[in-house]
Amino acid sequence: MMKIGNVKLKNNLILAPMASVTNLPYRLLCKDAGLRYSEMINLNALSRGNKATEKLCLTCKEEKPVSFQLFGLRTEPIKKAVSMIESKADIIDFNFGCPAHQVVGVGSGAALLKRPEKVGKIISTIVGCTSKPVTAKIRLGYDKNNVVKLCKIIEDAGASAVAVHARTYKQGFSGKANWSALKELDLGIPVIGNGDVTDGRKAKKMLEICDGAMIGRAAIGDPMVFSRILKYLENGSVEKMPGLSEKVGWFLDYYKLALKYDLVNLHTLKQRAQEFTKNLRDSRIIRKELNKIKDVDFMIKYMESLR
Ligand SMILES: Cc1cc2nc3c(=O)[nH]c(=O)nc-3n(C[C@H](O)[C@H](O)[C@H](O)COP(=O)(O)O)c2cc1C
Structure with a gap:
């Protein structure tokens, strides 16, 4: 099993930020x-005590190990931000891949891929103020593949692992992720491969190239994708995709957890409900009904009625 610094993972499948x-x-x-x-997590907002940002830092022992991902640009608030998450996070990650306009526009996220020396500076700053393992999540490069150089800088700066989304910033989410670029990496720290891992067969292939396989979009509305992939990796079994009643059950479990952690709001619940009920025979009808709902209690009753 993969180890990130002193943190031993239960398996090598990773839920993407x-x-x-x-x-x-x-x-x-x-x-x-x-x-x-x-x-x-916006490290500037966190260091200023922004309440909504602090809420992103909730955790509990059942989810261990967990990695908290920071993003930002300036190194000065890093120490304060790290001190606020250090006791909660098992691993501290930094985002060098976000393509959102409001993030890249101010020079952070994927914009940092244009400045490899700054990438190294940010990682070494974080490493310098925590005893927790520090990792980086990057793309292959800004507009061209520069992944070998970026990873070397990240490793030399003291990171304990690097996760690579195998697309450049310019590619956004388009085209196929370029897994062959990941084959060029030869590092002394674990490499987590990311981009288009959706099922057991693809996870197996990714794990032949990298130490870990990170899964993003395939886990949206399908939190059980990890257990299905693990079964495939164990014995090659391909399980049937769950149906409506099982998926509604997941949604209701999500709702109970959101209640427990005081994270219920109509917008997010609606988004989750839409995701959990995608790709089913009645998805279109359900989506239309959900769009009309303006009240949490009513939405929960509607979802319960679908079971
Ligand atoms: C809705 C959404 C939100 C994302 N937010 C983040 C984020 O906060 N930090 C980050 O590093 N990447 C973020 N990503 C990128 C994913 O972590 C991942 O790199 C990307 O989706 C490619 O992996 P996939 O093909 O398995 O989805 C996000 C992606 C999606 C679809």
């Missing part, structure tokens, strides 16, 4: 992932 998706309740649903990443 996803803003507005991988909050604590969702991470708990993905119980068979070997490691789960938080949503990206």
Whole structure:
């Protein structure tokens, strides 16, 4: 099993960080992932004591090990931000891959891929103020593949692992992830391969190239993707995709966890309900009904009626 610094993973399948998706309740649903990443956390806002940002840092012992992902640009607030998450996170990750305009526009996220020396500076700053393992999540490069150089800088700066989404910033989410670029990496730290891992067959292939396989979009609305992949890796079995009643059950589990952690809001619940009921025979009808709902209690009753 993969080790990141002194943190031993349960298995080498990893839930990707996803803003507005991988909050604590969702991470708990993905119980068979070997490691789960938080949503990206704005280190500036965190260090200023922003309450909404602090809420992104909720955790509990059942989800261990967990990686908290920071993003930002300036190194000065890093020490404060790290001190605020250090006791909660098993691993501290930094985001060098986010392509969102509001993030890249101010020079952070994937914009940092244009500045490899700054990437190294950020990692060494974090390493310098925590005893927790530090990791980086990158893309292959900004507009061209520069992954070998970026990874070397990250390793030399003291990181304990690197996760690579095998696309450049310019590629966004288009085309196929370029897994052959990952084959060029020869590092002394674990490499986690990411991009288009959706099922057991692809996870197996990714694990032939990299130490870990990180799964993002395939885990949206399908937290059990990890258990199905693990079974495939164990004995080659391909399980049937779950049906409506099982998926509604997951949604209701999510709701209970959101209640427990005081994270219920209509917008997020609606988003989850849409995701859990995608790709089913009645998805279109359900989506239309969900769009009309303006009240949490009513939505829960509607979802219960689908079981
Ligand atoms: C809705 C959504 C939110 C995301 N948020 C983040 C994020 O907060 N931090 C990050 O590093 N990557 C983020 N990503 C990128 C994913 O972690 C992952 O790199 C990407 O989706 C490719 O993997 P996949 O093909 O398995 O989805 C996000 C992706 C999606 C679809």
